[in-house]
Amino acid sequence: MQGRMNTLGVAFRPHVKTTKCIDVVRAQIAAGARGITVSTLKEAEAFFAAGVDDILYAVSMVPSKLPRALALRRQGCNLKLVVDNPTAASAIAAFGDQHGETFEVWIEVDTDGHRSGITPEQDTLLEVGRILHDNGVEVGGVMTHAGSSYELDTPEALAALAEQERAGCVRAAQRLREAGIACPAVSVGSTPTALAATQLEGVTEVRAGVYVLFDLVMHNVGVCALDDIALSVLATVIGHQADKGWAILDAGWMAMSRDRGTSKQSHDFAYGQPCLLNGTALRGYVVSGANQEHGILSPTADNADAHDDVTQRFPIGMKLRILPNHACATGAQFPEYYAVAPDGNSVEWRRFHGW
Amino acid sequence: MQGRMNTLGVAFRPHVKTTKCIDVVRAQIAAGARGITVSTLKEAEAFFAAGVDDILYAVSMVPSKLPRALALRRQGCNLKLVVDNPTAASAIAAFGDQHGETFEVWIEVDTDGHRSGITPEQDTLLEVGRILHDNGVEVGGVMTHAGSSYELDTPEALAALAEQERAGCVRAAQRLREAGIACPAVSVGSTPTALAATQLEGVTEVRAGVYVLFDLVMHNVGVCALDDIALSVLATVIGHQADKGWAILDAGWMAMSRDRGTSKQSHDFAYGQPCLLNGTALRGYVVSGANQEHGILSPTADNADAHDDVTQRFPIGMKLRILPNHACATGAQFPEYYAVAPDGNSVEWRRFHGW
Numbered sequence: 001m002q003g004r005m006n007t008l009g010v011a012f013r014p015h016v017k018t019t020k021c022i023d024v025v026r027a028q029i030a031a032g033a034r035g036i037t038v039s040t041l042k043e044a045e046a047f048f049a050a051g052v053d054d055i056l057y058a059v060s061m062v063p064s065k066l067p068r069a070l071a072l073r074r075q076g077c078n079l080k081l082v083v084d085n086p087t088a089a090s091a092i093a094a095f096g097d098q099h100g101e102t103f104e105v106w107i108e109v110d111t112d113g114h115r116s117g118i119t120p121e122q123d124t125l126l127e128v129g130r131i132l133h134d135n136g137v138e139v140g141g142v143m144t145h146a147g148s149s150y151e152l153d154t155p156e157a158l159a160a161l162a163e164q165e166r167a168g169c170v171r172a173a174q175r176l177r178e179a180g181i182a183c184p185a186v187s188v189g190s191t192p193t194a195l196a197a198t199q200l201e202g203v204t205e206v207r208a209g210v211y212v213l214f215d216l217v218m219h220n221v222g223v224c225a226l227d228d229i230a231l232s233v234l235a236t237v238i239g240h241q242a243d244k245g246w247a248i249l250d251a252g253w254m255a256m257s258r259d260r261g262t263s264k265q266s267h268d269f270a271y272g273q274p275c276l277l278n279g280t281a282l283r284g285y286v287v288s289g290a291n292q293e294h295g296i297l298s299p300t301a302d303n304a305d306a307h308d309d310v311t312q313r314f315p316i317g318m319k320l321r322i323l324p325n326h327a328c329a330t331g332a333q334f335p336e337y338y339a340v341a342p343d344g345n346s347v348e349w350r351r352f353h354g355w
Numbered sequence: 356m357q358g359r360m361n362t363l364g365v366a367f368r369p370h371v372k373t374t375k376c377i378d379v380v381r382a383q384i385a386a387g388a389r390g391i392t393v394s395t396l397k398e399a400e401a402f403f404a405a406g407v408d409d410i411l412y413a414v415s416m417v418p419s420k421l422p423r424a425l426a427l428r429r430q431g432c433n434l435k436l437v438v439d440n441p442t443a444a445s446a447i448a449a450f451g452d453q454h455g456e457t458f459e460v461w462i463e464v465d466t467d468g469h470r471s472g473i474t475p476e477q478d479t480l481l482e483v484g485r486i487l488h489d490n491g492v493e494v495g496g497v498m499t500h501a502g503s504s505y506e507l508d509t510p511e512a513l514a515a516l517a518e519q520e521r522a523g524c525v526r527a528a529q530r531l532r533e534a535g536i537a538c539p540a541v542s543v544g545s546t547p548t549a550l551a552a553t554q555l556e557g558v559t560e561v562r563a564g565v566y567v568l569f570d571l572v573m574h575n576v577g578v579c580a581l582d583d584i585a586l587s588v589l590a591t592v593i594g595h596q597a598d599k600g601w602a603i604l605d606a607g608w609m610a611m612s613r614d615r616g617t618s619k620q621s622h623d624f625a626y627g628q629p630c631l632l633n634g635t636a637l638r639g640y641v642v643s644g645a646n647q648e649h650g651i652l653s654p655t656a657d658n659a660d661a662h663d664d665v666t667q668r669f670p671i672g673m674k675l676r677i678l679p680n681h682a683c684a685t686g687a688q689f690p691e692y693y694a695v696a697p698d699g700n701s702v703e704w705r706r707f708h709g710w
Contacts (some may be wrong), residue, residue, distance in 0.1 A: 017647055028632055039609075039648040059605060059648050060593040060670050082596050087671040116594050116603050147646065221526070238415040239439050239471050248471050250414060254394075255710075258613035258684055291502065292372055292683060293394040293414050294470055317417050318440040328647060329613055335709040353708070354690040355610075 001194065001211045008200045009225065013037050013056060018328045021337060022050045025214060025347040035078075035331035037207045041068045042355050048077040050062030056080045058207070059106065060116055062090040070101055080140050084108040084117050089128045093135030100278070104140040105132050106185060107176070111168030112161065114148040120171040129181045141185025144169040147206070149192035153222050153266055156195035160267040165193050170202035195223045213327035216273060220265035226273065226281050231330060231337075232321035233272070235295065235335065237314045247314035249295035250285065251322055256290060257329035271295060272322040279321065287322055292327065295322070356549065356566045357386040363555045368392050368411060368542065370564030373683045376692060377405045378559035378704040379567060390433075392562045392684050396423045396705070397710050403432045411435045413498065413562070413644035415463065415471055418446040425456055437474050439463040444483045448490030458492050459539060462531070464499040466523035467516065472499060475526040484536045494531065494573035496540025501522040502563070504547035508577050508621055513551035520548050525557035526684055550578045564568060568682035571628060581628065581636050588627070590650065592669045600662035600666075602669035604642065611645060612684035626650060627677040634676065641679055650677070 005012040014028045017039035022156060035054030039045045044055045045068075049244040053076065061069070061081040066234035072079045083089045083105055107128055110117030118125045130137050146165035152158050165188045176183040188200070189207035193249045200206070210217075213231040214224040235251035253271070262269040263347060271287035274297055284303030297314060299306040306313070314320075324330035331337070332353060369383045370520040372394035380402060380555035390409030393399045399410045400423075408431065410674060416424070416436040427434045438444045438460055445655060451458045462483055465472030473480045475588070487494050502521035507513050520543045531538040543555070544562035557559070565572075568586040569579040590606035617624040626642035629652055639658030644651035654661040661668070669675075686692070687708055693701040 050459070060603065062593050063581065064591060064604070064672060085671060088593075093600050110596075113599075115646060115651070116596070152680075236417050236419060238443075241465075241471070244468075248415065253614070253684065253685060258615065258681075259608070259614065260615070291470060293525050296470070316440060317419065317446075327612075332609060332710070353688070 001027070001125065001208060005197065005206055006032065008197065008202050010114050010200050013205050013207045014212065015039070015058070016043060016047060018209040018212055019337070020350050021351040022047070022120070023339070025052065028212065034205070037209070040355050041065060041072070042352070044072055044077065044079055046352055048072060054078045054138055056082070056143070057105065058082055058145070058208075060084055061092060061105075063086050063088070063095065064091065066095045068098055070095070071102070073101055073103070075164060077102070080104045080106055082106050082108050082143060083128060086124065086127055086131055086244060089131040093131060093137050097135065098302060101258055102136060102138055103144070106141045106187065107139065107172070109142050109144040109169050109172040111165045112143045112146040112148040114146070116174075117144060120168045120175065123127040126179050129176045129179060131210050134180045139183050139205070140170055141183055141187055142172045142176065143185070143187040143207070144254070146188070146190050146193050149190045150217060150261070151193065152222060155196065155219060155222065158192050158222070159198060162193035162197040166197065166200055167246060173202070174253055181253045191218060192221050192223050212326050215327040215330075216269045216325045217261040217265065218325055220262055220267055226323065229280065229323050231327045232275065232323050233330065235320050235322050236328065237316055237318040237320070238354070240311045242311045245310045247297040247299050247310050249297055249320070251287070252292050252294045253290040254292050255330075255333055256287065256295065256322060256324055257326065257333050259324070259326035259329035261325045269325060272324055275321040277319055277321060281323070300308060307336065315336040356563060357383075357388065359550065360561055361378060361387065363552065365555050365558050366560040367659050368562050369567065370394070370413070371398060371402060373567055374686060374692070374706060375401070375708065376704050376706040378694070379403070380407065382563050382576060383462070383567065388558070395710050396420060396427070397707070399427055399432065400436055401707055403427060403430070409433050411437070411498070413437055413500070415439055416442070416447060416460075418450065421447065421450045423534050424458070425450070425454055426584065428456055428458070433459070435461055435496060437461050437463050438483060441479065441486055444486040444492070446451065446531070448486060448492050451492055452490065453699070460487050460492050461496045461498045461542065462494065464497050464524050464527040466499045466520045467501040467503040469501070469503040473527075475523045475530065480527055480530060481511065483532050484531045484534060487688070492587050494536050496538055496542055496559070497524055497527045497531065498540070498542035498562070501543070501545050501548050504545045504579045505572060505616070506675045507547065507575060508575060510551065510577065513547050514553060515576070517548035517552040521552065521555055521558055526679070528557070546672040547576050547578050565682050568686070570682040570685070571624045571678055571680045572616040575617055575622055579603075581678065582634065584678050586682045587630065587678050588685065590675050590677050592671055592673040594671065595666045597666045601655050602641040602652040602665050602666045604652055607647050607649045608645040609647050610685075610688055611642065611677060611679055612681065612688050614679070614681035614684035616635075616680045621707055624680060627679055630676040630678060632674055632676060634677070
């Protein structure tokens, strides 16, 4: 990803909500990332404490969270806030004025209608820009996230959405600049659009998160191979129901998460793709069901002949790796990753959770 | 629940996987619980360290976990293991012999075909019983969990399944006893069957977990009112998409979990039921979508008239409580609960996660 962004001539600001892991983020920064994106103030606090000081908090600010943001700014964190409405913009301006703090705010732009943000041509865009600018808040830029890219699965559609995301965000910046608001940063991104973009004229930086591990949803979107998925859950066969063609695993939804992001995609991986320990995917098998600490491994519909062999093929005690639907959700179930070196040795990398 | 079990004349062994919280479990024990049920060895270790010594690890044992179980036993924990197959039974016997430890094992019985266990009339039941008994392992009992009760929603069907669960488990114990294996404990339960059972002849104890908090799935099953749900996620309105009739919340799937357990029930609550801070459910609204840290609150289909009022009704900064689909899954997303007293003051109760 970093190489691609270098080629496209834009900065890269990884979204660390995927891993919430200092070790991973240090590697991303070592590879060339400039600043990070966070989804919670806890992430901002944890990564600032670990030495990262350029942080975009990419969820709309509300008044009740301003004291925590102020505390970070006062400690020297270059924390940038996001808004998409006049109420929050006014509250930030008033709070900054009250506390003598010049906040930096980026305006969220809606380029695909999937969630938050102001569309590029809406009057509200300039209204919010003026509230900030005229009341001593630094308008640091505009940002957008075309999250509907997760619903696509062809290179053409992804490239078209990447261009829509770029063009919409650049247009919003242009309108603000024409209104006399500097708006230096133009920030776009999602893993699929970042990988599909062929030119990023007018964009200053890209954000993406899940690319750093990849998962089955991204595989279905078409931006990674199964072999590119870095995250798996180590599971053990703990039982069988021979007449049903089931092997029971000790990885249920607590380990895999309840994310069923592939359920509406071209290939439904249910609760995950089983693999051998060496990473070889066991095509024709799936984790078809999950309770809290039990998973059910069974043949897929097109592999019904394997029904009678499940007990033999997956003996009690056998260990498997399960590739997850969604790396952000599965990782969140664990206090740590085990990072595996090519020689098979592993090291524990902590991650944090909570808000 | 404890009062009900007292009336039915059986012991109660709560499943602590729901909360993983010492404070809650101490309250359950103070109310009369005898021992606890756990779903991971980490739970066993954490609760033993907190002073609970009668612990049933209710997931089939595999050889690779025996050293950790042995360590608990050696520290004085009365840890009971579960098996449902000859391979694991033999491994426990051999490991116990090797280390001079008399393990206590309960045999898992399948009374509803939903997951693990040996059906009461299967030959394997006596085979496993004999492997254990003849090789110096204490057969402490039989246990079953009619988890398919979650799929029911009438008192009649629940009562019938409760009786099926009871009768099947008692029958398994009877067969073992007739084969000369003592099998003192007969343990059954799930929250719905525990609450539906009208007599538990032959049963010595009941297990249930989610009853301690309840959730929307249990509400749909018919065993609690909305007002009985003790767990909610505190969320703040952070934005709107007025033309779509959306209020955007700062509670997404990271807060609510991806559990969509109500999706196949009589009433689909999507990602949760919004309530006022005082707990009043806002019928006609639902958290209809979720990204990692964003939730979308919108009118339900039968409340489409409210579409235009969402921005007014749910202003920026408004706080709501969201009732979750599944208390076990939602709780797992958080490092702590805030236990709220009637006077509105709250105290932090830690929970743990991981394995």
